[in-house]
Amino acid sequence: MRVKKVRGHKKLWKQIEQWEQQNLHLDLDNLRYRQREYARAALSPYSNYPVLDISYSEPFGKTRQKILRALLNIHESWHEQLKNFDEPYYLKIWLFEPFLTKSQVVCATGDFIDFYKDSFYKSETEKKFPVDNYGSLKERMEELKWERAVHDEVVTHDDVGTPYEFNSLREFRRNKNHVDRRIKGHYRATENEDGSKYYYTKYGSVWLGSYR
Numbered sequence: 001m002r003v004k005k006v007r008g009h010k011k012l013w014k015q016i017e018q019w020e021q022q023n024l025h026l027d028l029d030n031l032r033y034r035q036r037e038y039a040r041a042a043l044s045p046y047s048n049y050p051v052l053d054i055s056y057s058e059p060f061g062k063t064r065q066k067i068l069r070a071l072l073n074i075h076e077s078w079h080e081q082l083k084n085f086d087e088p089y090y091l092k093i094w095l096f097e098p099f100l101t102k103s104q105v106v107c108a109t110g111d112f113i114d115f116y117k118d119s120f121y122k123s124e125t126e127k128k129f130p131v132d133n134y135g136s137l138k139e140r141m142e143e144l145k146w147e148r149a150v151h152d153e154v155v156t157h158d159d160v161g162t163p164y165e166f167n168s169l170r171e172f173r174r175n176k177n178h179v180d181r182r183i184k185g186h187y188r189a190t191e192n193e194d195g196s197k198y199y200y201t202k203y204g205s206v207w208l209g210s211y212r
Contacts, residue, residue: 009062009063012043012059012063013062013063013066015043016041016043016063016066016067016070017066017070019039019041019042019043019070020070020073020074023039023074023105024073024074024077025077025081026077026078026081026082026107028081028082028085031089031107031109032087032109035108035109035110035111035112036106036107036108036109036112036116037106037107037108038104038105038106038107039074039104039105040102040103040104041067041070041071041101041103041104043067043101058098058099058100058101059100059101064100065135065136065137067100067101067103068100068134068137069137071093071095071103071104071105072093072137072140072141074105075091075092075093075105075144075209075210078091078105078107079091079211082107087109087110088109088113089107089108089109089113090106090107090108090109090112090113090116090117091105091106091107091210091212092105092106092116092208092209092210093105093106093144093207093208093209093210094106094206094207094208095146095206095207095208095209096151096204096205096206097151097204097205097206097207098204099151099203099204102151120149120150120151120206120208121149121150121152121188121200122147122148122149122150123148123149123150123205125148126148127148127205129141129146129148129207141209143211144209144210144211145209145210145211145212146207146208146209147207147208147209148205148206148207148208149205149206149207149208150187150200150202150205150206151202151203151204151205151206152187152200152201152202152203153182153200153201153203154198154199154200154201155179155182155183155186155198155199155201156196156197156198156199157179157183157197158196159175159179160175160176160179160180161175161176182199182201183199185201186199186200186201187200187201187202188200
């Protein structure tokens with residue numbers, strides 16, 4: 001897959017600002033009804049449907065800082081609004097590294113509390129949160145308690161598919177090679193009662209941050 005640089009950062013900064021403002025308010029009535037709410041920076045072109053095997057390089061510099069600051073501001077705003085909430089709740093920043101654009105603020109109540117608590121495989125390797133990597137936001141990042149988990153994706157042999165599901169034999173072979181590489185590089189696997197296996201490929205870390 002080809003990696004393409006993102007251009008037009010001032011336009012991207014405007015998107016980040018608008019996204020932040022649209023998500024500072026947490027609708028508590030909707031939270032009670034749906035039992036979950038999240039705010040992910042669905043920024044173009046990162047959230048665009050992938051075409052032609054192109055991916056975009058993750059934000060850096062000022063753009064990265066603006067996304068991080070927006071995540072912190074949304075999380076802080078939701079934390080303040082939930083202080084008088086009369087139900088147990090889950091509220092955390094899911095900070096993906098190095099894939100920052102997957103990061104989001106997540107809130108849940110009721111049955112979804114346990115669902116979100118179990119969303120990630122917790123890393124068996126103890127590692128201190130790299131707070132020095134966050135520049136001018138270091139002090140704000142230190143205000144939160146961070147727990148490391150694994151950012152992984154699951155693949156099975158069924159993901160290979162059949163030649164009839166692809167436009168060409170070349171596409172099928174390329175997909176098969178991709179799936180085979182992921183299965184070979186898995187770091188853990190689980191097996192169902194029927195014998196089917198799920199292989200997990202590690203992509204990076206997810207730092208789970210909260211005030212509590």
